[in-house]
Amino acid sequence: MRWLLGVTAVFYRLKVRATGTWSRRGVSGLSRALVYEKHGDPAASLGLENLKLPDLGATGVHVKMLAAPINPSDLNMIQGTYALLPDLPAVGGNEGVGQVLKVGSKVTRLRPGDWVIPADAGLGTWRTEVVAQEDLLLKVPSDIPIESAATLGVNPCTAYRMLLDFEALTPGDSVIQNAANSGVGQAVIQIARAMGIRTINVVRDRPDIQTLMDRLTLLGADHVIPEEMLRKPEMKDLFRSVPKPRLALNCVGGKSTTEMLRHLEHGGTMVTYGGMSKQPVTVPVSALIFNDVTLRGFWVTQWKRDHALNKEAMNEMIASLCTLIRQGKMTPPACKQTPLEEYRVAVEESMKPFSSSKQILVM
Incomplete structure (x- = not known):
């Protein structure tokens, strides 16, 4: 009997992070969730557990998760290397979409049937319900x-x-970016296209680079070039047909960033939002003195928190993006759907170099 009680206690460990803490007060129903109790290799650290749902309360919303992607930041959180780390144990995943099943008595903006996404990181989207x-x-x-x-x-x-x-970009201006095949890079291509902004897209060399270049061109990329071309005289020929970029978007760091800076317009801005190479951003002295470039950083999580009280800015952004989607001007990155139960395959695929598809966990 003592053994049976112990097993029951383990099975019903109450680990639902919905309001910032693990709740011990549940409602009927369990959620299947990918939980990690320590930092380390994501494929080894994650495990599927049954979590009891907490009380709905007056301001709670019961959501059935439909699909959730695996992003690099999700994996960095599990590894313990990200700027934002939730208390452990934690449910993985910061992004996804779900459908509202039930709302509390004081909920005014949502109703059953609505689709919802997290307003901030840390919700823990790799689960069936929350x-x-x-x-x-x-x-x-x-x-x-x-x-x-x-x-x-x-x-x-x-x-x-x-x-x-x-930068106050206008139609005809250009933007240069590395990691152009990333999720952000593909979104930049499509949003810029809709704005009339031309894009110069830098990708790492790989065996199937022509296939990749063709795919980005179909998305609306004006120019797709391998990283090595940044250092070649042919770049002068490119800038005979397109103006030098006023904005550079950096997700790589290292040599790629240094070479992109050399092609930035005088007084232009480079924004760093990632560091895939794990190398520092090295800035030539000439770029600062003679080209007067500005270096900035961007983290969308911080932007959302800075604008948490300004619902108008958030809603305007979401509405604009959804309009582009409806108009067929923005599509999601190439995705591969994987059942939640097969998460190890999806996680391992996400960690491979030159991965061409974003892994989506479906519930």
């Missing part, structure tokens, strides 16, 4: 593709803000 406070959720239209909704809150928002907030 109970969250109303202010932690954003309503999105349910008439857009589920993969678009699941990947809406991070990459497209990052691309949108960087294109609008750092």
Whole structure:
């Protein structure tokens, strides 16, 4: 009997992070969730557990998760290397889309049937169901593709803000970016295209680079070049047909960043939002003295927190992105759907170099 009670206690460990703490007060039903109890290799650290749902309360929203992507920041959180680390144990995943099942008596913005995405990082989206406070959720239209909704809150928002907030770009201007095949890079290409902004897209060399270049061109990229071309005289020929960029978007660091800076217009801005090479950003002295470039950083999580009370700015951004999706001007990155139970395969695929598809966990 003591053994049976012990097993029951383990099975019903109450680990639901919905309002910032693990709750011990549940409602009927369990959620299957990918939980990690320590930092380390994501594929080894994650495990599927049954978590009991907490009380709905007056301001709670019961959500059935539909789909959630695996982003690099999600993996960095599990590894313990990200700037934002939740208390352990934690449920993985910061992005995704779900459908509202039930709302508390004081919930005013949401109702059953609505689609919602997290308003901030840390919700823990890799689970079948969650109970969250109303202010932690954003309503999105349910008439857009589920993969678009699941990947809406991070990459497209990052691309949108960087294109609008750092330089006053007008149609005909150009932007240069590395990691152009990333989720953010693909969103930059499509949003810039809709704005009339030309893009110069830098990608790392690889065996199937022509296939990749063709795919980005179909998305609307004006120029796709391998990283090595940044150092070649042919760049002068490129700038005979397109103006030098006023904005550079850096997700790599290292040599790629240094070479991009050399092609930035006088007084232009480089925004760093990632560091895939794990190398520092090295700036030539000439770029600062003679070209007067500005170096900035951007983290969409911080932007959302800075604008948490300004719902108008958040809603305007989401509405603009959803309009582009409906018009067929923005599609999600190439995705591969994987059942939640097969998460190890999806996580391992996400960690491979030159990965061409974003892994989406479907519930």
